[in-house]
Amino acid sequence: MPTTATAAPAPDPMGADRTLMPAPLTPEAIAHLEERARHVRLETIRLIAIAKVGHYSSTFSCAELFATLYYDAMRLRHGEPRWPDRDRFLMGKGHAAVGLYPLLADWGFFPKELLDGYTRLGNPLGDHPDMTKVPGVDFSSGSIGHALSAGLGMVMGGRMMGRRFDVYVMLGDGEMQEGQVWEAAMAAAHQKAGNLIAIVDRNGYQLDGQVDEVMGIEPLADKWRAFGWEVHEVDGHDVAALATLFRRLKQDKARDKPVCVIARTLKGKGVGYMEREAGWHLGYLAPEDEAAAIAEIMGQPTGLAILQGDAR
Amino acid sequence: MPTTATAAPAPDPMGADRTLMPAPLTPEAIAHLEERARHVRLETIRLIAIAKVGHYSSTFSCAELFATLYYDAMRLRHGEPRWPDRDRFLMGKGHAAVGLYPLLADWGFFPKELLDGYTRLGNPLGDHPDMTKVPGVDFSSGSIGHALSAGLGMVMGGRMMGRRFDVYVMLGDGEMQEGQVWEAAMAAAHQKAGNLIAIVDRNGYQLDGQVDEVMGIEPLADKWRAFGWEVHEVDGHDVAALATLFRRLKQDKARDKPVCVIARTLKGKGVGYMEREAGWHLGYLAPEDEAAAIAEIMGQPTGLAILQGDAR
Amino acid sequence: MTAANILAGPANPGSWQYRQLNARAPGLSYLSDALSALVEDGHLVMAGTADLQYSNGLARFAARHPDRFIQFGISEQNMVSAAAGIATTGVMPFVATFASFLGLLCCEQIRMDVAYSALPVRLIGHHAGIALGFYGTSHHATEDLAIMRSIAGLTVVNPADGPQLAAAIKASADHPEPIYFRIGRGQEPNVYEDLPDFRFGKAIEHETGTDLTIIACGTMVHPSREAVRALRASGLSIGLTDMHTIKPLDRDAVLAAAERSRIILTVEEHNILGGLGGAVAEAMAEAGTKAVLIRHGIRDEYSLVAPPTHLYRHYKLDAAGIETVVRDILA
Amino acid sequence: MTAANILAGPANPGSWQYRQLNARAPGLSYLSDALSALVEDGHLVMAGTADLQYSNGLARFAARHPDRFIQFGISEQNMVSAAAGIATTGVMPFVATFASFLGLLCCEQIRMDVAYSALPVRLIGHHAGIALGFYGTSHHATEDLAIMRSIAGLTVVNPADGPQLAAAIKASADHPEPIYFRIGRGQEPNVYEDLPDFRFGKAIEHETGTDLTIIACGTMVHPSREAVRALRASGLSIGLTDMHTIKPLDRDAVLAAAERSRIILTVEEHNILGGLGGAVAEAMAEAGTKAVLIRHGIRDEYSLVAPPTHLYRHYKLDAAGIETVVRDILA
């Protein structure tokens, strides 16, 4: 992805002297996570059809992240959204919540039928997640830039309560422009919040266009490092790479630096024209186009992978 | 200063391939700037005696910066506070305005007699500068963290008006903790605001104690570089070094990166016990202690320089 | 299906994307066009936004006057403070973002850098109220009028539609104070014809009545007018005033209405605390009017999520709802 | 003078430094002590501040319970959002900074992360009003009541003194809603004895009268009481109510006063728009009371700079000033 090309390749902060390499994922595990990511995309399409407007592309770029976190990395208990020792997940990019809801339902945090009323009057599921209404949502969002602070607060509160859980905060790359993110970044390093994991969905686009054109954020890894974080860069669509990285991070209990995972992704991943068109941040697919998108996600043998690679 | 020790020594961004070295300052010029810095300190003491509480130490740390900017670096016209082509000066650390007012009076921007009513009812001079009341104050402040944004706005406005002036923004090191500073830093680099010069008064202390203990900001130079700025580190009490640096910066008209000058200073510089006591951020000197402080500033031969060097 | 048509993208006219938002919210073009008109009349104005140029339609202005447009990215506070800096140089900036972010997130920057500094910055808070429907509370602004009204030295205007907005923007060229413009989502039907008369602080009396007078602002003027028509048609004596300027409030208009009518009903897409209802309450209580005030709006709660039209119906903020509210009061 | 005494630092008792602020503002110790009492009673509370531990005296709490104290540095917004995160884990956070920064700079974080999220965060805005005198507008908060009042789901309290603050903090341990506490600079004389009765939303009636009732809050209760004493001594029938909770407002207390008195005078260290005066106006206009409301406070302007006592005198917010205001009204 050209947008991150200016950053020097990151040395592996967990390399060499530590033996934190978990067993490789089985092909079945990988296939399962890939299937879950597809599920996120398909449900996103289904739910946005109800709302008639939504953030397809923002959700598609983090579908593998959702899948890996919720089906491999995070410690959760089925049907117990308020289990006090659960890992937490917060979304700075709350506008991708449409992809999260199906997973929360799958975890038994609320009845699946609620999904069918997405954004309808009286239903708790809106474009942005509301913790007071939706079991399993660890924090409300929608105003970009607050989530890392809230996540840090959870780390601090957990410490006072004598609990150690991991707190994952997914941020947009456009979100890097909000100053509060850097306040939280500085504070997390100062607080040695080793169990705080920020994930930047580096999909290259924000609302008004390419992040680098709207308001450049590179060299992003350098920024996080200069703010005292351990930084990892990873292909955000490679579930095996993601799962391996998150497992390694979980094993490293001695870490006293917060971790930033920069996940290189494609905004709109899975639907070719969305990957190529900045305008898809928000939009709506009429039923026929929806069918085509679904077919593509289900893996029509179109040779798209190559074409997508060239897309930008 | 141990607080900046973690930052790697900065390569000189203007070195080698550019010939921007101005003529060295004459001993007379240096003496003059030093005298002006002393003037800032003495006036600060005099004015705070009126208010009965004030920011001695915050002002003492930037006395040489005030002097060098106002008597060497900045383009100003005597008696013309609103000259449209003047260089601008903004204070993120507005609480040091008590040291600025005497210089503005000296430039003929308002009658010197106003100083005598500092902070008294009806007088325009308060602890923080108010641009609507005080001629020569380019922007109001007091809420830490806004000034760099406002300064960037001046650069942008100047561009639209077809004017090129330099905009100097003096920031506290505690101020680095405000997220808006990083919003502005990112935006200034994106806008290629080469005529924006941020000066961080790296005096090591904020209100509640040492910056590194309250909320660590190091490696500070790395942060600014990662945000796309040209960074210079300099002894903030060496008027010759400061003046030389600012002259070189002024000559470099081709620069398209904003510049951050990290001025290593001592909070309270000039009065020994203030240099050593974090508590002096805000305070009051009764007349006898004031007299001792004045004597020290006037240069009693006490061998203090060495002792001060050891102070922390 | 072939790879080709997948790659070609949606062909169906029912599909649309963010860049086409403008077309879906025709009311927004008034903003860009009014600003373009200022530029073309030789005014030194510029426009900026924080990653929302399609939401507020400023893309249209940016296309026409790229040298007068600044994109600030998702940094609203920097945008407002920078706008203040810009204003010091003699350029008049108009900066726009969702009212929730402008009126709440940037509230301190507005007080400090814009209002206290007395700089002629124009702040455009769009999609105010609950216009962002199922985007939820983060994107709703039902506090901004109360907040902006508490800030000294700021003019607060809530135009009823695009034409009135355009007139207000035109008038703003000579207005000495900074201004907060609160506008809707650009899908509201027009109340006025092009460039209606507009004076800051001068309310517009649509109808007078003795039973009850509605004082409405912003997006609530149109449905109130519809409601008033129906109510009058059924023989009730109902007045209607468009209080487009919340601050400075047109006290005379309030007192005249309170003199004539037994009941004043404020209607606003805002919390009933502190906004239009609050401002009218202050005027009435201070004058000791005989009339009683009833405030209609969002009743100090967080709105449900749903499409905006569903919410307007639910909260009785559409014509039928307002009519019901009045009938219930008079019953 | 020798090097030795220069190095020794000031010996004169008239000199003082920031760390001694606590001693100069005895009212602040109530904050730390009330929080310590909660800890010692076994409540899971913590306190935090943004580089102002001496200004608000939390240094005292921090010394006693270092494991329950978090220093956030100059990052107020991060502090508020982090406090919300902390609250999700079962710890009740009290976070304090100047009211200007808490009530204005953090207004959106308070709405989103605290109030909308319905988390039991306690926000302490100190040095509210014009208590920071010549520090100027950046440090004044004459808008915070209006702002906080517009936020749904937030209790807004403005205690009159240290003892009432302590009582309110104690009561807050079981209060379900998030709370904004607005307090002074800790140099106000006490109105109450230690741990007076306190119920959120229940005003305290000091005196009743028929000519005029003062409804005051926060730092204005003490001077109002002095003024009322003098006015009553000269034969006027003047009431006084301490409206410590601005939201939810004690409507009954307002209406009872408006029933008894011809005139209601609100007195607040705040803009007369949208704060206590605004809240009382809403209650009165809605009830259609016969009484007239007069609002006393900062008249929608930015305060001059001067030492606070000079400002209180100038703006008629001390006992003598309030007395004059009442006499002028009744003349």
Ligand SMILES: Cc1ncc(C[n+]2csc(CCOP(=O)(O)OP(=O)(O)O)c2C)c(N)n1
């Ligand atoms: C504070 C704030 N400002 C503006 C918005 C409007 N907004 C919603 S999504 C978005 C773009 C986000 O881009 P990015 O962070 O890159 O997320 P992506 O969807 O690309 O993952 C914006 C500006 C918002 N939600 N919050």
Ligand SMILES: Cc1ncc(C[n+]2csc(CCOP(=O)(O)OP(=O)(O)O)c2C)c(N)n1
């Ligand atoms: C937004 C904001 N928060 C808090 C304060 C209160 N305050 C005044 S000075 C100060 C410390 C500043 O430290 P630093 O930036 O290092 O400046 P120095 O005086 O050391 O130069 C603080 C917290 C403020 N003025 N503005």
Ligand SMILES: [Mg+2]
């Ligand atoms: Mg993005």
Ligand SMILES: [Mg+2]
């Ligand atoms: Mg400092």
